[in-house]
Amino acid sequence: MDQNSREVKTHCSYMDHGGCGIICTVENGRIVKVKGDPDGWLNQGYICPKGLASPHRLNHPGRLRHPLRRVGARGEGHWERISWDEALGEISERLDEIRRREGARAVAFGLGMPKGLDHFAQIRLANTFGSPNLVASQDVCHAPREITGVHTCGFYPVVDFKEPSELVVLWASGVSTTNEEGAICSQLYKQLEDGTRLMVIDPYRSRLAERAELWLPLRPGSDAALALGMINVIIAEKLFDAEFVDQHVHGFAELAAQAADYPPEKVAAITWLEPEQIRQAARLYATAKPAALAWGNPIEHTNQAFHAARGLVCLMALTGNLDVAGGNVQPLEPKIAGLGPYVRADLVPDKRKEMLSAAHGVIPRFMTIPPAFLRRAILEGEPYPVKALFSLGTNPLMVWADSRLTKRALESLEFFACAELFLTPSAALADVVLPAAASLEFDDIGHYGIGHGYILARPRVVAPPEECRPPLQICCDLGRRLAGEELWPVDYHALLDMVLEPSGIGWQEFMAMGHLEGPHKYRKCEAKGFRTPTGKVELRLSTAEKFGLPPLPAWEGFAEDTSEEFPLVLTGRKNKAALHSSYRWVEELKKHDPEPITELHPADAVRLGINDGDRVRLSTRQGSIEQVARLNQRVRPGVVFAEHGWWFPEEDDPLGGWERSNFNLLTSAAKLGKEFGTPNLAAIPCRVEKVE
Structure with a gap:
């Protein structure tokens, strides 16, 4: 290494939720190279395109430099x-x-x-x-899973990629693209290499879906219905964990009666799946021990987010995959400040x-x-x-x-x-x-x-502009x-x-450590039960009437359904080089996808007279935008994936051309899920036309 260079270890952040250990090479006060840290606690050397490009934000000529x-x-x-x-x-x-x-x-x-x-x-x-x-x-990220988990089982059930699982289920989880919330894909790849089986539930056939034993290309927004269909099969075929259910579950009979109304044949029509696919998924998940369910952010993108999350926690409980190594766990925090005192919640009683x-x-x-x-x-x-x-x-x-x-x-x-x-x-x-x-310009945690169950040190690498x-x-x-x-x-x-x-x-000692982790304890429920009013996992919420909540997971139908005018189903999609609307001004990221892309299946494209690379107009009942068509066999027929967060800082427009390709001109906040105020960002009826 050049004598004027130095290497600094830190953790990637702000390009996603962060978590990857990285090594930055610094020359004359500027970061000239970033690579994954082979000793990274979560990533073991993995790094994504966003992480590689992160230094290019710092020296961009258009960056804000004064108030x-x-x-x-x-x-x-x-x-x-x-x-x-x-x-x-x-x-x-x-x-x-x-x-x-x-x-x-x-x-x-x-x-x-x-x-x-x-x-x-x-x-x-x-x-x-x-x-x-x-x-x-x-409302559309994390809380529907976390808060629903707290009400159902007393904690947020986190997927455990650290311990071996017999089966991993990726349910709307693009872990190889987003590395959501510290679930770094390198951990999953290691498990797959060691023989862990894989099931993917997603209308997009990702490369991980190609490696899966079972791929279910469900209709966007039908997650709650699929969960109930799988619960139906697990209970009807007595595949549930009888000992766990007997000791640690409240409301089994009520859930069984509810699920009886969702046989695979009925659910298949809602989800665009075959009845046998639903049975196969239920059997695979129920018989694998342990099985980890990685539930992704898209289940929170409709006004049925609460029901979808409830259904998935019920699945974890019925199969005995809660609070077990290699399943869905309750991580214990290290000795750090509690959230309430830290944010001074006492000042707004x-x-x-x-x-x-x-x-x-x-x-x-x-x-x-x-x-x-x-x-x-x-x-x-x-x-x-x-x-x-x-x-x-x-x-x-x-x-x-x-x-x-x-x-x-x-x-x-x-x-x-x-x-x-x-x-x-x-x-x-x-x-x-x-x-x-x-x-990378300031110290952070x-x-x-x-x-x-852990925190990460993010020491600064270079100084910010003055x-x-x-x-x-x-x-x-x-x-x-x-x-x-x-x-x-x-x-x-x-x-x-x-x-x-x-x-x-102190901070200096923490920087040297890199991370601080809580103790690993499993099956805590055997000694203490669950932190709910009944002390059990509440398949039927004991507080439903008190809080005005639905007592059992249910399928309440799509907020909007397709029609002759809007025959396709629109949903959003992220890619490896983007973080919502962030950093659209970083050329090193934009070169991966220089234009906003709408992906559709070739069969749909042929019917609509659309070729790969055509400019297309996407229309919903809310509005219209333009993007560029990409024909892709990985997309489920009848579904359209459009990129969100697009604006154009290079344009001579103070608002960056915000109306041209902005996905959220197609969405509505008119119908909201009561529990979290969640609008529909997915499962939206749409029309796609070639722009002449």
Whole structure:
């Protein structure tokens, strides 16, 4: 190695949920190379295209490098440079004025997907300000699985890729593409090499599906029905774990009666599968010991997210695959700060009653605000008006359902400020924009609060540009002005120390360790039962009537069905080189897929007169966009996969051409799942036409 070079070990982050150990080569203060760390605790050397390209965010010429104040109308693209003191002063003065006039709940705080401690620092900022309204993406990501698990079995059932399984089920889980929430695909590949069997449930025939013993290309959005069909077979054929059911399950008879209404023949018509495929899947999952079910984010993309998650937890319980090594487990956290004290939940004791969601009857313990409810509060004053928003690392114009509704809401705010790396379409509508430091430019802790039983050290590799501040530091700076110096430190490193304090180690020692893991304990239920009111896994929720929840998983039909005008089923799809709408300005990522792609089966394309590479118009009852057709045998016939998060920062448009190919111009927030306020981002009837 050149004597002017040095290597720094850290963990990848902000390009996904993170978790991969990486080694960065630094020359003259710049990262010139990134590679996977062979000693990486989760990835063992694996790295994805996003991780390889991550340094290219740091030195991009279009990156935000100083605070901006809007000049002229929102969205016109006219800005003036201001100092940090001016920016922080204006944000704090405007938010405080609204708090004094309307109350703290009239100010909302926003987040994108959880990436690091910034997520919890922003929650702390909202709580110390006094606002119960922290708006985030949990309505369509993580919470339906986590909170449903908590109500059903007392914990979030995490797939265990660390211990060997006889069978792994990938249910809507693109683990080789997204490495969701620390479930790194290299761990699964190692198991497959060692003989673990594989079942894939997904309308897209991935390369992992090709390796599977069984692939079920179900209709998007029919997950709850398939789960009930499999439960029907498992109970009818007495394939359930009788000992576990007898000792640890509540409501078996009620679930059996419910599942009797979902024989494979009925479910096959809903899911576009064959009855024998459903029977085969049920038998394979029920007889493999242990079996791990990796349930992916797409099951949370319809208003039936609660029923889908309930059905899958019931499957885990019926087969005795809960709380066992190689199944779905309850990881124990290491000795770290609890979430409640860390975010100062005590400062908003009436949050459950005061938050916007309270008026909509969401499920208890779901404590972030679905975007649909924020927009109603802004545009309709329901259940009370929200006048201001401060957001951190999120692009709602592109990622929330019904983008036109989002634009109206953002434009209607009395005050909107955000912190970003780049002037995104959403940031272009703000009053004040703060330039954030990127990951690899500040110290951080990963996986805190996600429920996986470990945290990861993310030491900084290089310094940020002079006026770019870490998101954690931005929260500290605003917190000291808005909530008081006694509640916020001067230096954000104190927020890292707060997490580590119960462990008895400091940041420097944690960096050297790399990760901190909780103890591995299985079958805890044998001694303590489950943390539910009955002490058992609740196939029938004992709290259903109290909380206004459906007591049993059910199939309630599609929010919209296909028709002669809209005969195909549309769903979204991620690729390895993209993270929602993030980093569309990074050429090294964009070169993998330079244009937004719509994938459809060749048989559908022939019928529609569409060739590979044609520009096509996708239309739903909500609107139309244009993308480029790619014919792909891996797509299930009758299904269309379109990429989401597309905007075009290279265009001479302050909003980055947000209307041309934006998937969320096709989605609606009119029908929401009651439990989580979840809109339909999948299973949408659509039409595809060649653009002449």
